[in-house]
Amino acid sequence: AQSVAQPEDQVNVAEGNPLTVKCTYSVSGNPYLFWYVQYPNRGLQFLLKYITGDNLVKGSYGFEAEFNKSQTSFHLKKPSALVSDSALYFCAVRDLNQAGTALIFGKGTTLSVSS
Amino acid sequence: DAGVTQSPTHLIKTRGQQVTLRCSPKSGHDTVSWYQQALGQGPQFIFQYYEEEERQRGNFPDRFSGHQFPNYSSELNVNALLLGDSALYLCASSLGQAKTAEAFFGQGTRLTVV
Numbered sequence: 001a002q003s004v005a006q007p008e009d010q011v012n013v014a015e016g017n018p019l020t021v022k023c024t025y026s027v028s029g030n031p032y033l034f035w036y037v038q039y040p041n042r043g044l045q046f047l048l049k050y051i052t053g054d055n056l057v058k059g060s061y062g063f064e065a066e067f068n069k070s071q072t073s074f075h076l077k078k079p080s081a082l083v084s085d086s087a088l089y090f091c092a093v094r095d096l097n098q099a100g101t102a103l104i105f106g107k108g109t110t111l112s113v114s115s
Numbered sequence: 116d117a118g119v120t121q122s123p124t125h126l127i128k129t130r131g132q133q134v135t136l137r138c139s140p141k142s143g144h145d146t147v148s149w150y151q152q153a154l155g156q157g158p159q160f161i162f163q164y165y166e167e168e169e170r171q172r173g174n175f176p177d178r179f180s181g182h183q184f185p186n187y188s189s190e191l192n193v194n195a196l197l198l199g200d201s202a203l204y205l206c207a208s209s210l211g212q213a214k215t216a217e218a219f220f221g222q223g224t225r226l227t228v229v
Binding site: 032034036041042043044045046049051090092094095096098099100101102103104105106107108 | 119121146148150155156157158159160163165170171173205207209212213214215216217218219220221222223225
């Protein structure tokens with residue numbers, strides 16, 4: 001079965017420090033991977049995706065993600081965290097076994113950036 | 116350009132009742148998906164509509180049904196509500212059926228079943 005795992009429920013970093021939010025995946029075939037962010041009482045906002053090509057993907061708001069096929073990981077990174085980055089982050093993989101384009105989400109990681 | 120819009124924002128229903136949630140996709144998008152996000156969990160896929168047909172369905176009972184209209188807007192219907200149906204219901208739209216396309220989400224409808 002296809003799945004994603006976010007091993008950390010919460011990540012705490014100080015403003016200005018680099019941040020990493022971890023994600024590992026399990027799929028049959030080549031994965032299509034996505035990161036979304038959710039602010040309180042809001043829907044999900046798309047940050048970036050990996051389809052193929054360069055293992056380092058750049059996205060919105062200064063975020064980037066590193067795809068590692070051997071470790072089946074797709075970690076979200078940012079060189080310098082902002083307090084406004086505090087939110088709930090979801091990793092997702094596209095379901096390749098079905099006809100449609102459903103996303104399979106991890107349980108989420110809460111990022112808390114302190115000033 | 117309006118993004119994905121959902122209505123209503125909040126809803127309180129009694130156990131056993133029926134509810135209808137509505138979604139208008141982002142302009143130009145023809146595919147609509149519905150997700151259920153329980154408190155503290157990631158979104159769970161309910162079903163997807165494309166060309167007014169149910170294209171894919173997740174592991175949800177038949178109490179959950181939907182519809183897509185010719186203008187690509189969509190409805191989610193839930194019958195015989197249970198307390199466990201309390202959740203944030205998210206609508207997402209995308210263009211076509213390409214596996215590479217990102218989905219854009221609405222702000223969600225918070226359903227509380229009492």
